Amino acid sequence: MIAIRGLVKSLDHRVVLNGVDLDVAKGETLVVIGRSCCGKSVLLKHVLGLMKPDAGTVTIFGKQLDQLDRAHLYELRMRCGVLFQGGALFDSLTVAENVGLGLSENTTKSKSEIADIVAERLEWVGLAGIGPRAPSDLSGGMRKRAALARAIAMDPEIVLYDEPTTGLDPITAEGINDLIVRLRERLKVTAIAVTHDMNSAFKIGDRIAMLHAGKIIFDGSVDQLRNSADPIVQQFIVGATTGPLEPL
């Protein structure tokens, strides 16, 4: 479903991704872990063509992104949903308009149909009744959940989650984890989730990949990750300050 080959990207004269290979099968959720600033968000931005690779290719739905014209790229993107790290809610619109924007701009659904879908998605993320409020009036965690509702509003086949549980209290975080698992099981959503939260990673991931120094240094199941002998991987999942990586 998603295939990334030899992805290289430099930003500001600095190599951020240096030959990343990743595959995500249909219906699978891949969790990407890695330290702050290692390029996880940059990796996600390549999957939908928001950034162009310096070298390498990205293929989704069997189509290589750099060979698509804009119209076809938009067609593919409409089948995808993205939860941005900062939410990226449109602050000139209400929460409900945010969630419904993709539907009202890209489909012929009537206002009431859209309102029903929006209300349903907001309920899924525990924000029922928040629709008429402005994003700037919400707390950070609520904004993240509203953004999640927007990401799944168009019944996407691929969803990219950039740190879905950061900034949420443990109980809400668990609720979001459940929701992600439910989406995978019921709607057969293919997903890439980026996170630092190991608890969430173990819970939602079918597979876990670790990004370090621009490369994927580990790619395997949750059990394989737990038993990995790689000192970097071990230090990361345990969260130790001693080991091959400097804590600061």
Next chain:
Amino acid sequence: MKCPTLRVGHHKTICDCVVGAALCDRPLYAREKPVWRGRGGRATSPVVRPSSLQPSPPAFLIAPLAALADTSLVELIRDIGRRILRLTVYVGGLTVMIGRLLASLPQILGSARLVVYQMLTMGVRSLPLIILTSVFTGAVSAWQAAYQFQNFVPMRFLGTAVGKAIVIELAPVLTALVVAGRVGASIAAELGTMRVTEQIDALEVMGVDPVRYLVMPRVTSGAIMLPVLVLFSDFVAILGALVVAVLMVNLSATTFLNGVKLFFHMSDMYAGLFKASIFGIIISLIGCYQGFQTRGGAEGVGRSTTGAVVIASVLILISDYLIATMLFRV
């Protein structure tokens, strides 16, 4: 890092130097390969001083040249190069955006709601400011014209001179400059904020073309609303001039207005409105492009906003001249 031409030797004596830097394909002060500094660290780019390069040529030769290099002649040349490059990239990007804008024009009917909303924010909300500036523009031009006319030109021509000046130049240009400051800046700030908070990326991934959704309504409304604002400005400025003429110059209102009507050509009016439309497009387009170009948080938004006003103002004045030479044959 060493100057690669050192090994070639064709200008060995002045090697690590001005000429070296100007001719080598690899610049003397080139950044070193980025250094990975891990979390949050920035790549370092140490500047290599000529003195640290080997082998050293005779001191009497190198000293003045090194001094030159230090007084930043090289930097100057490189800076000019960088600016030209940046300008080219800017114009290129702007051209691409204009292309996408034209491609999205057929969908204008579907976006009518957005266009109307922009026409409200750009046009209606600018009106009070435009009226205020126009009254005083008209008033001062009547006063100054009267001052120049006294004892030389009959005052019944006051309306003619002031009216022409207002309709052809003053109203369109001053309105455009005021709108560039008010609307151009706010477009750049709004879109810049959307850029740095990834809202534009979010539009892209939702399959909503940001050029159609954000740029097209603003440019269209700029093209439509600026002429409307200029019409108001024409009217109010002439009114301001009339007040000054009647109260301060002791002219009768009929004399002044007859003066305005004398030699009044509709084509002058149309030219003024046509110009206004072009100015409106410039203001919105530059505001949008500056917004799209924004990088680096709140500071970046501030920079884009200033840039939008400065660039739009300069382009307004330049295009005003160009349009004048095209429309008004001497």
